[in-house]
Amino acid sequence: MAQDAPQQYEKYYVPEQSVWPIVGAIALFLIAVGAGNYVVEVSKDKSGYGAYVLIAGLITLLVMVVGWFKNQIDESMSGLYSAQLGRSYRQGMAWFIFSEVMFFAAFFGALFYARVIAVPWLGGASNNAMTNEVLWPGFEAMWPLVSTPGGTETQAMGWLGLPLYNTIILLVSSVTLHYAHVGLEENKRKQLTWMLGLTILLGCIFLGLQGYEYVHAYRDLGLTLQSGIYGNTFFLLTGFHGLHVTLGTVILIVLFFRVLKGHFTPKEHFAFQAGAWYWHFVDVVWVMLFFFVYIL
Template identity: 80%
Template sequence: MSQQHEKYYVPAQSPWPIVGAVALFLIAVGAGNFVVESTSDKTGYGGWTLIAGIALMLVMLIGWFKNQIDESMSGLYSAQLGRSYRQGMAWFIFSEVMFFAAFFGALFYTRMIAVPWLGGASNNAMTNEVLWPGFEAMWPLVQTPGGTETTAMGWFGLPLYNTVILLASSVTAHFAHVALEEGKRAKLKWFLGTTIVLGLIFLTLQVEEYVHAYREMNLTLQSGVYGNTFFMLTGFHGMHVTLGTIMLIVMFFRVLKGHFNKDNQFAFQATSWYWHFVDVVWVILFVFVYIL
C-alpha cells in the first residue's frame, strides 16, 4: 500500500517572537507604572514606556504579518499546516475565554460573596461591625470605605448604542465571509469595510463614555471595587476590539490586493472568528456589568 506524504513547511528562524516578548514586557511595566503614576500624582516614565511597548508591538505585528502573507501567497503552506493554524487559533480563542472568565469570576465573587459578607450576611455580623460599620450591601457599590461617592453607569444611551453597533458589525462580518465564499469581491469589500467602520464607531463611543464617566459621574479607577471592575472588564474588552479592528483593516487591504479565495482564506476566517468572539463577550458584559 502506497502512503502519500504531505509536505510540511518549516519556516526559517525569526526575530519576531523575541521582539514581541520585549514589547509585551514594556507594555506590562509601562501600563503598571502609568496607572500608579496617574492615581498618585507621581511623575515618571510609565507613559513613555507604555508607548514604546505599543510601538514595538506594532513593528512586530507588521513584520510578522508580512512574513506570513509572503509565505502563504508563495504557496508554501500545505493542508496539514492549515489544520495546525486552525487548531492554534481555536486554542487562542479558548485562552481568551478563560481570560475573561477570570475577570467575570472576580465580578461575581465581589457581588455575590464579598459585598453580602460586608453587609453582615451569612451570620457575619461581626465582619460588618469591624470592617465597615453601617455598610449596606448593594450593587453597584457607589461608595468606598473612604467616603468617595460615584454614580453607576446605566445601560441606556451609549452602552446600548454600542451593543447595537457591535451586533450589527457581527452580522456584516458574517456576510463578508459569505461573499468571500461565493467569490463576490464587491460585496466582500463593502461588508468588510462596513464592519471596520462599525468597530471604529464603537471605540469612539467607548472613549466618549469614559470621558463622561470621569468628568461628570466621578466614576474612575479610584471609585472602589465598582469602578475597578467596570474599567477592568470594559477596558480589556475595548483593547480586544482595537486588536480585532486592526486585524480587520489588515484583511481589508489584503482583499484590495486580491488575496483570499474559497480555498485559501484562513487569515480572513480566523479574524472573523475573533470578531464574533469579541461580540459575544460584549453581550455578556453588557448584561452583567450594565444591566444587572
C-alpha cells in the same frame, strides 16, 4: 508478488527562525510595566513614566503584529503551506480563542466574587455582623458599590445611551462581517469589500464612543480607578475588551488590504476566517459584559 506503491508524504513547511516572538515578549513586558505604573500614578494623582512605557509597548506590539503578518502573508502567497499546515493553523487559532475565553472568565470571576461573596460578606451576610462593624461600620451591601471606606462617592454607568449604542454597533458589525464572509465564499468581491469595510468602520466608531464614555465617566459621574471595587472592575473589563476590539480592528484592516490585492479565494481563505472567528468572539464577550456590568 507486486510491491506496494511508495507512500506519499505531504510537505510541512517549517519557517526559519524569527525575531518577532522576542519582539512580542518585549512589547507585552512594556505594556505590563507601563500599565501597572500608570494605574498607580493615576490612583495617587501624580505624574510618572507609566503612560510613556505603556505607549511604547503598544507601538512595539503593533510593529510586531504588522511584521509577523507580513511574513505569514509572504509565506502563504508563495505556496509554501499545505493542507496539514492549514489544520495546524485552525487548531492553533481555536486554542488561542480558548485562552482568551479563560482570560475573560478570570475577570468575570473577579466581578462575580465581589458582587456575590465579598460585598454581602462585608454587609454582615452569613453571620458576619461583627466583621461588618469592625471593617466597615454602617456599610450597606449593594451593587454597584458607589462609595468607598475613604468616602469617595461616584455614580454608576447606566446601560442606556452610549453602552446600548455600542452594543448595537458591535452586533451589526458581526452581521456585516458574516455577509462579507458569504461574499468571499460566493466570489462576490464587491460585497466582500463593502461589507468588510463597513465592519471596520463600525469597529472604529465603537472605539471612539468607548473613549467618549470614559471621558463622561471621569468628568460627569466621578467614576474613576479610585472609585473602589466598582470602578476597578468596570475599567478592567471594558478596558481589556476595548484592547481586544482594537486588535480585532487591526486584523480586519490587514484583511481588507489583502482583499483589495485579491489574496483570498472561495476555497483558500483561512486567514479571513480566523479574523472573523476572533471578531465574533469579541462581540460575544461584549454582550456578556453589557449584561453583567451595565444592566445587572
